[in-house]
Amino acid sequence: MRISTAQYYATQAAQYQRNYSKTVATANEASSLQRINTAADDPIGAGRLLKLGQQAAMLDQYNTNINSTKSALNVQESTLDAITTALARAKDLSLAANNGTATDKDRQAYAAELGQIQQQVLGLMNSKDADGNYLFSGSKTDTAPYSQNADGTYTYNGDQTTINLGIGDGMTVGTNTTGWDAFQQTINTGRTSTQMTAPAVDDGRVVLSNGTVGTAATYNSRFSGGQPYTVSFVSSTQLKITDALGNDVTSEASQNGAIVNTTGTNQSVSFRGVDLKLNINLKAGDTNPDAVIAGHSFQLSTTPDSFTTARSPGNPSTAVITGSSITNQAAYTAAFPQGGAVLKFTSATAFDLYAAPVTADSKPVSSGTVAGGNATAAGVTFALGNTPAAGDQFSIQPNNHQTQNVLDTLGQMITAMNTPIDGDPVAKQKFQGVMEAGLGNIDAATNQIGASVTAIGARGQSLDMQNVTNQSLSTANTTTQGSIRDSDPAEVMTRLTLQQTMLQASQLAFSKISQLGLFNKI
Template identity: 40%
Template sequence: MRLSTNQVFNSHVSSYNKGYAELSKTHQQLTTGVRIQTPADDPVGSARLLQLEQQANLLGQYKANMTDATNSLTQEESILKSMINVAQRARDLAGHAGNGAYNDHNRQAIAAELKQIENELFGLMNSKNASGEYWFSGSQSGIQPYVRNADGTYSYQGDHSQQYLQVATGTQISISDNGFDAFESAKNVSRTETRLDTAGPNGQRLYLSQGTVATQRDFDGGFRAGAPYRLEISGDAATGNISYEVYDKNNVLVPAQDGGVGSYDPTLENPKISFLGVEFTLDAMLKDGESESDYATLLDGHSFEIGMAPDRFATVGSSASAQITDSTVVDADAYAAGFPAGGVTLTYDGAAYQAFAQPGNAPIPSTFDGVSNTLTVAGVEFSFSGAPVAGDQFSISADSQENQNILNTIAQLRQALEQPADGIEGGNLRIREAIATALGNIDSGMMQIESTQAHIGARLNSIDTLTLENESLSVYNASTQSLIRDTDIAEATSRLVLQQTKLEAAQAAFMRVSQLSLFDRM
């Protein structure tokens, strides 16, 4: 085969360019420290690097999310700590209010401070974060969680959800708590009610408190099933002894071991009886001319009915002139079967009030009495006052007595202390009962808040663990990327010397070949 001079030169240029390109690439790998300059350098390694870079970005996002979650939970914990401090002050005041030497003026002074505490708690429970979102509204962070109703009670408007952040692959962590779990789930110690059935021959001399739940297990396992009960008081004028018996709804005597039979001494300070996990205060009152020796005669024959406290109703209205003054369950069966779980909306159409179930706004059969100005809906009678205007609307939600938020607890105590008790029949019992209920419910509310704090602490501990894991994965990721991407300096240096030697040899050979000529041999 004949080789022309042009072919020889072209072959050399091509080989030289290839060798120089290889030398240049090796030199670039050494100077930059990066082995894979383009995907063509290592297709498999490039694909693996892309995966690792995506993982690194994800780990970086997880790290940022964990920082945000830590900040959020730390701030929430600070708010809850403030609530505990405020609630503890309210508890101290409740204890002071029970001082037997205090009169109405002293109790009203305590009520004034409780009002300030009530407002402070209301503000804390409606706290916002730096973005203007409410902490305790659940997933509805734009809705104020707690509102003050026209009757002075407080209602929760948020949902039962939580807000989450992804902090690891397959792992989300809650960065907030809803008000229902944090405050609404506190057990109410006042879940029973009493009323006088029969007074003694000389009129009522004995008053029975509404009762407080002292033992949850006994209340759930025994009291509920037998309600309503009948408490009968017997006095023996000859001996002066006073005893009591408790009968359940089937007229069966509650056994003595369950507290259904016992003796009662009205001369004791703050005398109590207890059965099936519920504690009651019995307050005896003498009139002028009567003495303690008359107790057995005066108290004999008193009987009381004791049952479960009915649901309460929270009302939010939009009327300027009319309002709901009372809400009473008049038909327990109809209420249990037909009252909507989501509540009802009452609307005045210009002639009468109409009822609609929520959610959905479906009409509910109702009876409006224009004379008494009452509306009966699903076993509940609502009483109105004032002159309604077409378009007036009220939202009604049922509030079980099983739980009670701490705001309503303090509000109820404040209202009880604001009312006069000095010289009023049964007034001292009412004050003692309000204080006993408040102490129990404040403790219950603080326990619920502390439980929420414990859950926050557990989440913060989880974040600490996940942070260490994230850092370890980030180090491993960076190390693996370095192994795949970075240049092996020793290998590349050796290769550079070899490529340089080959290139120099090729240049020398070409110089010799390019100088060959037939004329030199003639």
């Protein structure tokens, strides 16, 4: 077979070019010690490296999320610990104020310090992080969690949203603690009330406290179904309790309703999970205790819902809601929006009640007209100050008193401490009842905060465990990428030397063979 000179030159040039390209590629590999520098070096390997790189980037993001979440949770835990410390001091002050030897002046001093603690706790509840975001507002990080109402109570302005971040494949963790969980769901131990029904004018001989919930499970299962109860004193040593249907349920009271008639004795009566403080105050000349004590009676029930109202700043009139009360329990239970309502006036006398928030397609749950300066909607009567106008709106938030934030509890205790009771045994006994309910609520608030701290600790453990897992995955990822991408230095250098030698030999052979033409022999 004949091979032309031109064909020979072309073949040798192509072969040389291929060998040269291989040598250059090997030289680059020797320089970087990476087997894959472009996708053309190993398409399959490059694809695997791309996926591994994506996993590595995700693991880095998980690590960033874990670190930021740890930092956020540490700030929240420190803040909650500070609130717990403040509440411990508030409890000490309350116990001192409730001591029988304290005077009005002492209690006022305690109230002043308790007011400072209340403001300290409020400030801590409204704490911000390093970025200026409120810690306990849920997703509403630019809104202060708590604000004070015109009546001195406090309202939670945040939401119940937990902000989650991914910390692993298919695993997320909450980065925040909402004020709803940490503070707003504190069980209110003082959610029952008593009202004297006989005699018509309180003679001070029998003082029965509003009661505190001592056993929540018994209260929830037994108390509500039978209210309102009537507590009647049949003698100075025996009381009788009947439920709403008139059934005698005295057997469920402690000591079957037996009491003592010693003046000033602070005794407890427990009934269906509620602990009541009872004091008998005989007066000079009461030679027959049964005659003066028998006939006293009280109504015992769950504290009725109350309402926080606020007028819209854009109202065209100066009308305000000066008071509110439930006047039809059945209608209230059936129709009033428990998540909040909006009262809107369409004229000076006509109004509609909507469930909040009001949207374009909202329909009223109740409508009516003003009568005697009152607007009654869904079983609730609202007393109006001044005449409303078309376009007036009022926001209404019901409170069923099942829970109570600790700011309101401290406010109630401060008010009680500032009320003079020296020389008035009846007032003192009522004060003690208020303080015992407040102390119970402080304990409940501390427990609620403790539960939030425990939840933070559990999340912290999850973060630590997932961080170890992510570190292991990251190490394995790095090793796998190295096994695919990195070169063996000894093998690369040996291959480079061989390719360079072969290239030099190829050059020398081409030079010798190119001189073997016929013209060189003439």
